[in-house]
Amino acid sequence: MGTLDTVSIGILLAAIVILAGILSSVIAMRFGAPLLVVFLLLGMLAGEAGPLGIQFDDVKTTYIVGSVALALILFDGGLHTKFATFRSVLAPATTLATIGVVITAALTAPATHYLFGLDWVASLLVGAVVASTDAAAVFFLLHARGLRLRPRVAATLEVESGSNDPFAVFMTLLLVQYLMLGDLPVQTVLARLATEIALGSLVGMLGGRAIVIVLNRLGLSQGLHAPFVMTSALVIYGVAASLHGSGFLAVYLAGLAVGNRPTRAHRSIVSFLDAVTWMAQIVMFVLLGLLVSPARIVDSLLPSLGVAAVLMLIARPAAVMLCLTPFGFHWREKLFISWVGLRGAVGIFLASIPLLVGLPRASLFFDIAFVVVLVSLLIQGWTLGVAARWLHIAFSRFDPILRRVELDLPGQLAQELVGYRVGAKSPYIRRGILPSWAKLMLVIRNETVLVATEAGNVREGDHAYFLAPLEKAPALDRFLVDMPPPAAPDPRLLGDFFVAADTPLGALAEIYGVEIADADASTTLAEFFRQRLGRSARKDDLVPLGTIALLASKVSEGALVTVGLRLAEPEPEDLPAPPAGWRAKLKGLVRRAWIELVRQR
């Protein structure tokens, strides 16, 4: 019975620690503290130095849990990456993920060498362990702040963080092997690297396809789609790793393949994997926090901070500057990418490998990595938003945080039902605009469900449900949530007055004194647009009529509904001023000074 009690108490303690992790997220969010640090600290608190005093030094369990967690996190990362994004930054991101990792590791090594007196290979190992940016940390911190980064910067960071883990893992394993066995010829290294990448990519892509096919062909029962995908991801990891391919690369690519193809139950898969990723992160970070012994860390704290400083301020920026030079990034962007080289669980996880195989001084490696990751998450994680604004990488507008409800429609993959609580200041309410591919289906008003025809005009506070193509659904957000009024629209595209498209030209001629051919008197505006354009009108088409201009101002389902009348040319003061950058300001200043000068004479 005694052993059973130990098991029960073990389960209780583990569950309490994880529960504390979940609840602490509320506090962390409120203070903007990097959540991952909180999990790590929680693990430390539960460990040998804290009040719970849990003794935990099972490196093997940590390694297994870490591998599974990392595989799932990377799969989820791939699942969320749009293929177009992936392709657009493939070159810069993979350069960073390969050469960048080597440069970072190589430049961090001297710090370790001189501060700890480790030999060069061991120093390089420490460098490799902390060289990769952490996908979970980067994804999470970029999105949690609602930052809207320049697309190319955000994409590079995400794809880099997803694809450099496999390379850092490879480099770490290689160095560990060298430290254990000594001799390792260059050809072997290169051959192994090629195998890892080739097999990892192959297994990942084929596996991803296979998941999609099985998902769409096989009638799995509703609740099993997501677990099927998750388990398959682990199978893909296992297959690739057993064949000596890169398992992490494989799952990332598999995630990419699954996330970019229409599948059944797409929503539930994504939300299930989000939950799994959360769980994986909490468990992994707590476990890593447990594994570390704070007393030992204190001994090596100062030199470890030195390593962290060298990594953050020298190695990473140098690697980014060198790797991104051919790709035409602005220096601000490069500086930002350098600063968002967030380290995370991967670093600590990799540091557990030397412990696992029992390398001499392995615990020191682990301690250094732990401090580096903690410092990086705290300092870089916390200052991410400030850095983005300071370097003008973030757009001034924050992404609205909204609650979009997405419902899969059984039996087909092209469309889904998207629901919103319609904001009072949303463009849809203010100006009645909605993309043509979205169709209003249901309105829930005062707890009553109305179909579109019953509901009439959607009002503020209604919950409106639209039918929309799967891949376009997120674009609906802009129309339905509160947005600040747009900057003044182009006056050239504004009608002074509006008339229905079935108005005959004759009626216009009579009221506005526009000259038209007699034959046109009964031609309607819609017909006139078609005649002049040779096609049906699209929004903002402009057709002159005598001295006035006709504007297609409202087109619904391909038919012109309302025509704007622009009665006179816009006057200069109506036109938007050119953007006044400092160059324009300077030019203006010089010009004014010149005019003054000329006048004086």
Add this chain to the structure above:
Amino acid sequence: MPLADLLLPNAIIPALKVNGKKQALQELAARAAELTGQNDRVIFDILMQREKLGSTGVGNGIAIPHGKLAKLGKLFGLFARLERAIDFEALDGQPVDLVFLLLAPEQAGADHLKALARVARLLRDPDVARKLRDSRDAEAMFAVLTLPPASAA
């Protein structure tokens, strides 16, 4: 063309009490008839003729009913702020509380169009609309409508 050329200080109604679009147009036509010496029925019919093509409620609570009147001597403007906003079948569905009526003589041609565009663009400026809504008396409204925009100062 400054608005002062077509809007006289006495052609401002600071708080017009009406219950609907038709009544608003009737009241405005009556007032316009009084000031121009034309027949109010004729003015009303001309305004309605334009509304049939599509509301002159141009959005943001503003309506600019207009038309051509054969016997009119010169361009004539009349501004009214409604005590209570009414449904004007406006494009954006919003109730209307600022109404600018513009009548043009038959031969006004380009001037007529320019004046209409001018009025529409002036009232489209959210600043101007806000100031008109904040004003209590006719003088203040007249000043807002006829003074050059602040940005030009």
